[in-house]
Amino acid sequence: MAVVTESSVNSAASNKVWRQEESTPFVEIKQVTKKFDDFAAVKNVSLDVYKNELFCLLGGSGSGKSTLLRMLAGFESPTSGEIIIDGVDMSGIPPWERPINMMFQSYALFPHLSVEANVAFGLKRQRIANVEVKRRVADIIDMVQLGHLAKRKPHMLSGGQRQRVALARALVKRPKLLLLDEPLGALDKKLREETQFELMRLQEELGITFIVVTHDQEEAMTLSTRIGVMDNGVIVQTAEPHQVYEFPSNRYVAEFIGNVNMFEGHVFSDERDCVIIQSDDVLGQIQVNHGISCVPNQKVAVAVRPEKIRISRTMPDSDKNRAQGKISDIAYMGGQSIFKVMLDSEKEIRVTQPNVARFIEDRLTWEDQVYVSWDPDSCVVLTS
Amino acid sequence: MMTTKKRKSSIWQLVSSSNIGRLFVILVPMLWLAAFFFIPFLVVFNISFTESAIAVPPYTSIFQWDATNTYATLKLNLGNYLFLFETSFYLDAYLSSIKIAGISTLITLLIGFPIAYFIARSSSTMRAVLLALVILPFWTSFLLRVYAWMGLLQKNGLINELLVSLGLVQHPVTMLQTDFAVYLGIVYTYLPFMILPLYTCLEKMDMSLVEAAQDLGAKPYQSFLHITLPLAKPGIIAGCLLVFIPAVGEFVIPALLGGSNTLMIGRVLWDEFFLNRDWPLASAVAIVMLLLLVGPIILMRKNNKEAL
Numbered sequence: 001m002a003v004v005t006e007s008s009v010n011s012a013a014s015n016k017v018w019r020q021e022e023s024t025p026f027v028e029i030k031q032v033t034k035k036f037d038d039f040a041a042v043k044n045v046s047l048d049v050y051k052n053e054l055f056c057l058l059g060g061s062g063s064g065k066s067t068l069l070r071m072l073a074g075f076e077s078p079t080s081g082e083i084i085i086d087g088v089d090m091s092g093i094p095p096w097e098r099p100i101n102m103m104f105q106s107y108a109l110f111p112h113l114s115v116e117a118n119v120a121f122g123l124k125r126q127r128i129a130n131v132e133v134k135r136r137v138a139d140i141i142d143m144v145q146l147g148h149l150a151k152r153k154p155h156m157l158s159g160g161q162r163q164r165v166a167l168a169r170a171l172v173k174r175p176k177l178l179l180l181d182e183p184l185g186a187l188d189k190k191l192r193e194e195t196q197f198e199l200m201r202l203q204e205e206l207g208i209t210f211i212v213v214t215h216d217q218e219e220a221m222t223l224s225t226r227i228g229v230m231d232n233g234v235i236v237q238t239a240e241p242h243q244v245y246e247f248p249s250n251r252y253v254a255e256f257i258g259n260v261n262m263f264e265g266h267v268f269s270d271e272r273d274c275v276i277i278q279s280d281d282v283l284g285q286i287q288v289n290h291g292i293s294c295v296p297n298q299k300v301a302v303a304v305r306p307e308k309i310r311i312s313r314t315m316p317d318s319d320k321n322r323a324q325g326k327i328s329d330i331a332y333m334g335g336q337s338i339f340k341v342m343l344d345s346e347k348e349i350r351v352t353q354p355n356v357a358r359f360i361e362d363r364l365t366w367e368d369q370v371y372v373s374w375d376p377d378s379c380v381v382l383t384s
Numbered sequence: 385m386m387t388t389k390k391r392k393s394s395i396w397q398l399v400s401s402s403n404i405g406r407l408f409v410i411l412v413p414m415l416w417l418a419a420f421f422f423i424p425f426l427v428v429f430n431i432s433f434t435e436s437a438i439a440v441p442p443y444t445s446i447f448q449w450d451a452t453n454t455y456a457t458l459k460l461n462l463g464n465y466l467f468l469f470e471t472s473f474y475l476d477a478y479l480s481s482i483k484i485a486g487i488s489t490l491i492t493l494l495i496g497f498p499i500a501y502f503i504a505r506s507s508s509t510m511r512a513v514l515l516a517l518v519i520l521p522f523w524t525s526f527l528l529r530v531y532a533w534m535g536l537l538q539k540n541g542l543i544n545e546l547l548v549s550l551g552l553v554q555h556p557v558t559m560l561q562t563d564f565a566v567y568l569g570i571v572y573t574y575l576p577f578m579i580l581p582l583y584t585c586l587e588k589m590d591m592s593l594v595e596a597a598q599d600l601g602a603k604p605y606q607s608f609l610h611i612t613l614p615l616a617k618p619g620i621i622a623g624c625l626l627v628f629i630p631a632v633g634e635f636v637i638p639a640l641l642g643g644s645n646t647l648m649i650g651r652v653l654w655d656e657f658f659l660n661r662d663w664p665l666a667s668a669v670a671i672v673m674l675l676l677l678v679g680p681i682i683l684m685r686k687n688n689k690e691a692l
Contacts (some may be wrong), residue, residue: 074599095598095599096598104596106592106593110597112615122600125606173573
């Protein structure tokens with residue numbers, strides 16, 4: 001159920017600084033390793049994040065994404081490697097001197113202070129005139145639409161309101177870099193979507209660089225200009241959302257982000273602009289229209305997204321990229337339907353089809369014998 | 385008719401439902417408090433309005449019966465209270481008790497807070513050990529521990545011998561029977577009562593709050609001042625009350641460790657009761673002390689409620 005909204009891709013398209021050779025990164029993480037006793041939570045990670053980016057660190061629990069974030073904030077120091085923010089080496093600089101603010105997963109609102117006082121806390125630590133503090137606090141509280149709740153204590157607020165207070169508190173100091181730890185984790189679905197767009201709007205308006213940590217691929221897809229997928233302390237792929245989805249660099253990324261069908265096989269012939277893979281999973285051959293570096297007979301997997309597979313009762317024209325099977329399950333989701341097809345090879349695959357027509361006379365149903373097929377351009381060969 | 389029926393059913397409900405269980409649960413401690421706190425308080429309150437007499441019990445009754453034994457006259461003797469306020473000795477004793485208890489509470493807080501903070505922030509296995517160490521002194525009788533301090537502090541005690549042998553002092557220092565010994569005794573005895581409520585409070589505190597404060601630019605002392613301390617307030621108040629209240633009325637420590645000029649109301653009370661055998665005056669002393677302590681408790685409760 002991965003949703004790539006066009007808006008996120010478009011907003012990123014306008015200023016893809018990371019694609020320009022000469023641009024200098026705003027945050028440079030250089031070969032950073034963090035060990036807790038013998039356990040390495042982050043292993044030799046290097047990453048550049050550019051100004052005005054909304055970068056998502058995506059990974060499961062224990063992937064090291066939070067540790068990386070805590071090192072950026074200064075709560076942990078790297079065992080080796082260095083972190084440079086805006087040209088300044090951050091080693092030995094304590095959290096309270098970094099030009100960074102963080103929005104905590106638990107929000108970490110001060111329970112004894114009102115909304116106003118929570119937001120003002122950061123400004124009061126700087127030498128700023130009281131009038132100025134009041135003005136900026138009032139401005140930012142209005143921006144997150146909490147003006148009417150300014151005097152309340154955190155325990156009198158709903159989850160969504162608390163989250164907005166936390167955001168306001170992190171933004172009010174106008175940090176160069178804003179870190180967000182699972183910012184939308186505690187919100188219900190509707191509120192999440194609203195907040196996602198609000199975050200994107202804020203990011204464009206304020207021109208702050210965002211680094212977001214999340215385990216939610218949908219969140220990462222919608223929000224970010226680029227995604228760094230983390231697994232086991234390592235960044236396995238750094239790319240724009242649609243690249244991560246359409247061209248995953250390995251099995252982990254393909255399976256972590258969205259749903260995918262994996263066909264195991266081996267290289268049958270490697271031609272100039274295509275590869276033919278012999279796969280027992282489809283009892284036939286798969287043609288992939290992109291070159292890979294491989295040796296004959298090398299074991300590979302072919303990844304095909306469920307929405308890129310066609311399903312029909314009639315036999316497709318091509319003798320490649322197809323398989324025969326029986327519908328084992330159907331889930332009607334309104335806008336689309338999910339079919340589970342048990343192939344003759346005993347491999348079950350997943351196919352999603354948009355429900356274009358309202359009435360279909362001969363609707364596909366359980367136990368139907370069907371053919372599934374896909375284009376040579378729709379699949380990706382994964383060697384690792 | 386309707387109303388009586390309704391009443392009946394409501395009484396029936398009261399008896400039949402869980403209310404009776406609830407009532408019983410409340411009743412037992414209430415009876416306990418009544419029997420061992422409220423009634424004795426009334427007895428003492430009563431005695432404080434009588435006059436001392438050579439009799440058994442050694443005070444007069446507040447009721448005077450006429451010759452026919454039909455009329456009773458209530459005769460309250462306010463003399464005991466007047467005497468308390470007129471005699472500077474008692475006033476001094478109250479003030480001195482409050483001063484000693486107050487300073488001891490402050491010292492206990494200053495020592496107890498870092499200990500409680502350290503325990504709350506250590507690993508769970510370490511925490512269990514440290515907490516056990518805090519509670520360990522209770523396994524020995526309080527009196528024994530105070531006697532042990534006498535042994536340590538006296539002229540030829542362990543501490544003095546150590547100081548002399550190290551050459552830090554030429555002659556043994558007089559420590560026993562001074563105010564210093566009283567402070568030491570009170571702080572030592574009541575430290576766990578300060579540490580435990582502080583610990584419970586600090587242990588509950590979310591460490592990410594301190595991180596959030598630091599992230600917003602607060603230096604460690606600022607995050608302590610603006611975040612940790614306000615959040616520990618309930619623990620500080622509870623700990624201070626638990627130390628201050630018994631310390632004001634403390635008798636054993638000033639009697640055993642203090643000198644003849646250490647003036648504390650607990651000792652005055654003892655002397656009045658057992659040496660002078662003036663029960664009415666002793667009762668008045670006790671009642672005034674109680675009122676003195678009830679004042680701050682009510683104030684702090686009010687303060688607590690407002691804070692919420």
